[in-house]
Amino acid sequence: MAKVLDIESKRTQTLMAKDVATAKTPEAVPVNPNAKKVFIKTYGCQMNVYDSQRMADILAPIGYAPSDSAEGADLVILNTCHIREKAAEKVYSELGRVRKMKEDRLASGGGEMTVAVAGCVAQAEGAEITRRAPVVDMVLGPQTYHKLPEMIARLARSNDEVLETDFDTQEKFDELPIERDVKGFAAFVTIQEGCDKFCTFCVVPYTRGAEVSRPVDQIVAEIRALAAKGVREVTLLGQNVNAYHGKAPAGSIEAEYGLGELVKHVAKIGGIDRIRFTTSHPRDMDEALIAAHGDETKLMPYLHLPLQAGSDKILKAMNRGHTYAEYRDLIARIRAARPDLALSSDFIVGFPGETDEDFEATMTAVREIGYGSAFSFKYSIRPGTPGADLPNQVPEDVKSARLSRLQELLAKQQTEFNQSLIGKTLPVLVENVSAKNDGTVFGRAPYLQGTHFAAGPETVGQIVQVRITDAGRNSLTGELA
């Protein structure tokens, strides 16, 4: 613990030194802790959730305390998602509301409110954001938020808009503080970022840049610090998490670790009892990772492995790099290693050129594989991706009809899967006592379902055995075993 704190204080000094060096007017940097408030609103994937937490960690040493609302905040950051059109548009409507708050605050003598747009919309749209929404003072891409203190200082100096959209992912990893302000017993840890796959529907390779893996020692230091604060479950994050190939730990005979080796290494950290990872790509499931599902008991038996579509023609047009048969065989191998494994997936309906027959192949695939849960979306044209220029775009009403059929099937499978757990005893990580104050607690089962059962507050933070007595589509009910 002392070591961790030591690293943290060095990190704080680095940030301040950097500010002073670039700002030339050190007094521009707020020094009074808690003097200012930052509100961060997060859209999109788990990596954005992680990034938002880390932005808060980076801002704390320069005097920003987190706030639960934009009202009264000195700094408002929207951490945005560009994955589908609706996700991106939400940001502009939120900016309309923020503008009103900023004006009201100024009018009531409450002072300035700095507005920043971070995340994937920031990366994709850059200066277009300040053109469309002049209320925005700062635009920062997902690989630049370690520069926030410097950007704030720059803004204070010149009052010109600040735009940062570099792709130095390695530098970002190196600059992240080890220590985190963490709540609860489960935490995300980014281990890899960016994507080299270029699926033809997807913006991520353009918004997150090339694949970069964090060195093992850096990841371990962060997880140790989390464990010291009571965290028992970590979810290792990456846009292509199983493409992970990070620098092996100091003293190791190997140069790099893959995800299978990393999982085993993380499992040795005292206090960490559960490990998950997301999101994987079927092409990167190697033997070591498959084997880890069989012999690493801390690795949860729940794998998110997106298939996207069941038709080989569509998989090819999407540039997924595998056929449906290859996916099905892969699943059989992972299930052989870990028989109680449950699966989840992402699906896209209405990709350009998808016929009724292609869509039926997706339905067949879902029936054959059987999912514990899944996300499904209508294809959304993303400007600049190859899919946007393809002929035979599918009409909106056809996409909607396909999506409801698919979602009906997936909902049925999810309910059936949850009901198949009735009578079984599962380990549940207890997160909190029920808000109803009725002598029950809430936790997560290995398959991530929220689980409710009668138990005292002393179980919070523990992993307890729970016999499942009832199950709905989204949650389980049980009793202490």
Ligand code: SAH
């Ligand atoms: N890296 C992950 C996915 C990241 S995006 C992977 O390779 O699977 C999360 C999900 O959003 C994708 O799996 C896909 O199903 C969906 N998605 C991405 N782009 C989309 C688009 N243009 N339209 C609809 N859904 C999309």
Ligand code: SF4
């Ligand atoms: Fe997007 Fe494909 Fe990369 Fe996943 S693998 S982030 S879907 S380009």
Ligand code: F3S
């Ligand atoms: Fe969205 Fe960017 Fe994540 S586009 S899904 S926030 S990687």
